[in-house]
Amino acid sequence: MLENKKILLIVAGGIAAVKVPDLIRRLRERGASVTCILTNGGSQFITPLTLASLSGNMAYQDLFSLTEESEMGHIRLCREADIILVAPATADVMAKMTVGIADDLATTVLLASDKPVIIAPSMNVMMWTHPATQTNLQTLKTREVQVIGPGTGDLACGEIGDGRMAEVSDIIATLSRHFQKSRGDGPLKGCRAVVTSGPTHEPIDPVRYITNRSSGKQGHAIATALANFGASVTLVTGPTSEPNPDGTKVVNVQTAAQMMKACGEALPAEILVCAAAVADWSVAGQTGQKIKKGVKAPALKLAENPDILATFSKPGPGRPTLVVGFAAETENLITNAQLKRASKNCDWIVANDVSVGSSVFSGDSNTVHLVTADGVESWPTMSKSAVAERIAERIVKFANKNL
Ligand code: C5P
Numbered sequence: 001m002l003e004n005k006k007i008l009l010i011v012a013g014g015i016a017a018v019k020v021p022d023l024i025r026r027l028r029e030r031g032a033s034v035t036c037i038l039t040n041g042g043s044q045f046i047t048p049l050t051l052a053s054l055s056g057n058m059a060y061q062d063l064f065s066l067t068e069e070s071e072m073g074h075i076r077l078c079r080e081a082d083i084i085l086v087a088p089a090t091a092d093v094m095a096k097m098t099v100g101i102a103d104d105l106a107t108t109v110l111l112a113s114d115k116p117v118i119i120a121p122s123m124n125v126m127m128w129t130h131p132a133t134q135t136n137l138q139t140l141k142t143r144e145v146q147v148i149g150p151g152t153g154d155l156a157c158g159e160i161g162d163g164r165m166a167e168v169s170d171i172i173a174t175l176s177r178h179f180q181k182s183r184g185d186g187p188l189k190g191c192r193a194v195v196t197s198g199p200t201h202e203p204i205d206p207v208r209y210i211t212n213r214s215s216g217k218q219g220h221a222i223a224t225a226l227a228n229f230g231a232s233v234t235l236v237t238g239p240t241s242e243p244n245p246d247g248t249k250v251v252n253v254q255t256a257a258q259m260m261k262a263c264g265e266a267l268p269a270e271i272l273v274c275a276a277a278v279a280d281w282s283v284a285g286q287t288g289q290k291i292k293k294g295v296k297a298p299a300l301k302l303a304e305n306p307d308i309l310a311t312f313s314k315p316g317p318g319r320p321t322l323v324v325g326f327a328a329e330t331e332n333l334i335t336n337a338q339l340k341r342a343s344k345n346c347d348w349i350v351a352n353d354v355s356v357g358s359s360v361f362s363g364d365s366n367t368v369h370l371v372t373a374d375g376v377e378s379w380p381t382m383s384k385s386a387v388a389e390r391i392a393e394r395i396v397k398f399a400n401k402n403l
Contacts, residue, residue: 001247002030007032007083008035011088012093013090017045030246037060039061039093039104063108083117085175091121117145120148129161152164193223195272195273196237199212209254211279218387226392227245228247278307281302313345326352350370366381
């Protein structure tokens with residue numbers, strides 16, 4: 001939802017400015033480009049250099065700076081943005097926005113812009129509840145300024161109450177919803193999709209487990225791409241450090257057995273994409289106690305895990321109309337993928353080479369082959385999000401014909 005969106009981020013003077021680096025990182029992770037404007041107050045908490053380094057764009061501060069104006073005029077700054085986000089928004093900035101004061105670059109840009117504006121207020125509880133701020137808030141709302149938060153809790157000033165800037169994840173979710181609404185309904189509206197992602201952890205005892213190198217990047221990117229096309233997506237994921245994709249329902253699991261159960265609960269759906277690297281075996285005969293180090297190393301007895309893809313691909317009532325599996329192979333990639341498609345009864349297999357040196361597991365790019373009943377398509381090396389978008393586009397084509 002935030003891919004290629006241009007966000008003009010105004011950072012005003014509040015302690016919550018310390019959350020801004022995380023906000024910028026997470027916006028960029030989602031493909032947004034961020035340009036920052038810093039107020040004088042904001043520069044007491046964070047430097048233009050930090051903002052420029054994290055955003056990859058110059059951070060602007062001074063209305064009358066010859067250098068900044070020659071780099072990018074302040075009017076162009078707001079013309080080029082898709083949205084203006086003020087985070088943190090202080091009582092002072094809100095008051096200036098309300099009456100139209102333009103005495104620095106941030107407030108001048110806000111006055112000169114016709115772009116949507118979202119503010120994330122952050123201030124002391126007395127300042128927030130003061131009638132002046134509350135009246136300003138109401139005026140801004142009537143002008144369709146969207147307001148996120150503030151939340152309640154400990155404030156930097158030592159008091160407790162309303163005034164904490166909204167969490168970064170809430171700000172991201174509000175931005176995503178904004179762009180979802182403005183994009184209208186996607187071509188997969190009304191379609192339900194279940195996506196599995198990440199590795200599974202199979203416990204050996206309460207403190208140790210067996211796993212694999214899957215990062216969850218590809219599966220999460222597919223969930224994001226399907227949601228962006230308007231599908232109603234449930235992502236069933238093993239442990240990963242990937243952020244939850246916006247606009248999806250996320251079910252976190254650890255083991256293959258839990259993943260199987262969660263998929264069963266998330267289905268029925270028209271589309272099932274099994275991108276998880278499910279462990280083939282779990283450890284049999286666990287006692288629930290930590291295995292003690294002894295003279296002899298313990299021998300692990302393994303038991304086969306349920307095959308989620310094969311189970312839900314079985315022909316019969318309730319089978320998703322389209323089931324997509326993945327094949328991670330180190331040799332005979334295409335032949336093995338074709339055999340897998342037949343043996344697991346799925347409709348498509350996305351085959352990728354995970355041999356040493358391919359860096360597919362934790363890397364950001366992937367080289368895949370799409371194996372269907374019609375043959376094999378080899379796609380060029382692309383980022384995992386581009387692969388996900390291409391798979392999602394193919395699913396849209398399929399849905400247009402078959403759903
Ligand atoms: O058999 P293999 O693990 O190579 O198959 C890969 C495909 O099967 C992937 O789509 C994976 O998500 C799925 N799979 C599964 N349940 C398992 C093993 C694999 O859904 N237990």
